[in-house]
Amino acid sequence: MSQLHFDALIVGAGFGGIYQLHKLLSLGLSVKVIDSAGDVGGTWYWNRYPGAMSDTESFVYRFSWDQDDLQTYPWSHHYVKQPDVLAYLEHVVEKYDLRKHMQFNTEMVAADWDDERGVWRVEVSTGEVFVVRYLVTALGLLSKANYPDIPGIEDFRGETCHTAQWRPELDLTNKRVAVIGCGSTGVQVVTDVANKVKTLTCFQRHPQYSVPSGDAPVSDEYREHINAHYPEIMKQVRNSVCGFGFVESTTSYHSVPPEEREQIFEALWQKGNGFRFMFGGFSDIATDREANEAACAFIRKKIAQTVRDPHKAKKLMPHDYYARRPLCDAGYYEQFNRDNVAIVDVNETPITKITATGIEVSNGTVHELDVIIFATGFDAIDGNYNRVRIRGRGGKTLKEYWDPRGPTSYLGVFVPGFPNLCMITGPQGPFSNIPPAIEIHVELISQMIARVEENRRLSIDLQGRKNVIIEALPEAEEDWLQQCERAAEGSLFKETASWIFGNNVKGKKIALRFYFGGLAKYRQAVQAMIDDQYRGFQPLQEDNGHQH
């Protein structure tokens, strides 16, 4: 087994892995990035399904740290589609000559902390072993595909495909297609393929509230305006709650006269974007039941106005809280006015099995199909970690450490007992637009590593001591968990089943997996930790040796 020695190994070549590589190289470290994919992109490598797009607006779905790139990199529409995001990430990798530090088709199989030597030994699928001081995981929030537990999947003679493992050669033209699932992904697929397929049957368990995205080509004037204001825009993003490039409302629903409320909802609907609809008009849609119901009623009214067949419209209308990750679309509800598009409510007629020719539901009907698309989401966040063995100090795996109370961390990045393991967007990181959250994590990790490296140089040169380590203290993790609990208090998200709390995967621990306090407060928490002499970690400066 060949052993490869680097200062740091980064697992994942998406937004997080790319920026982390750039930062660690600039510290003068030797670094390798591995990814199970065949090339860069992370989420955007795998999610090539028809209609895949970011539902963050283009101007803030990118790195903020390259001013020249912000000014010059082209984007044609208000939203970036999957090929655009992938091309952008490839561009960054080429521009900074990062590819030579990357190794693809290489999956992390196991990682073991060697307490004696102060290194991680990381076994990968090629048989190689990486021996590194720092292990940075940039696994993404949503990378382990979740398949439905339906009997007979293997009997189906047509084609099946999960959206997160899309095969671009799968041609849907004139096919009889089913889509199971109507989250962000299902909504995008349905909207994109409805006019290409022969029939489209949407199997829906929980209808979702979706609002228009407002996508359109960008004008030269718009781009010039954005370019002229980029520094302020990115500053605002970092100091905002959700980082979507708009100012969140501080106006409570109840403080607005009833006749004006409808106008505000209408303006939000016309402008587009799911996060703007939820957080841009009123401050309390996600926390106040009456405000939430008003938003729900408004969207239901839009569904009723859009979908001509009242039976279809009724099935598409949700009645639970508007408190899942907010969705937006480019004409989802309109697709149900096509004769070739049907909706099956699986609460009325549950799927009993998949047969050789289609999907059978409880009233005996078999929906005859050529293709079944699983838009059934992900075993999110800790699902990405639990599938590999990551063994920390004392031989305990991360999976064992997180069992039974659910995944925990200090600031979404560090875990006690797992020295020098840094997670980009680990559990209890901010619930926000992802690139700015990633940037804060990468910058924090880089700062910690730079400091430890400096200590290491000093200790080796002057005292000849062993490696220094980054290791969070259990009480710091506990304190962060409590801060996360406080930030989620009163949120209707907590009362609504979704992947955010782990409800979507059978047997998964229902637990708080995000910090709901917003990006600005998250940044303040990170800064306070640094200002307070790296509070919550084993001492870095004064006591350089191992603690055990």
Ligand code: NA7
């Ligand atoms: P989501 O949001 O988890 O949506 C998955 C969908 O699949 C959702 O509608 C589920 O219904 C449905 N589902 C899952 N299993 C089944 C079964 N067995 N039968 C019927 N329907 C099922 O995943 P997405 O990929 O759409 O989006 C994930 C995130 O990616 C998104 O939030 C953005 O951040 C980007 P349910 O609601 O659980 O009843």
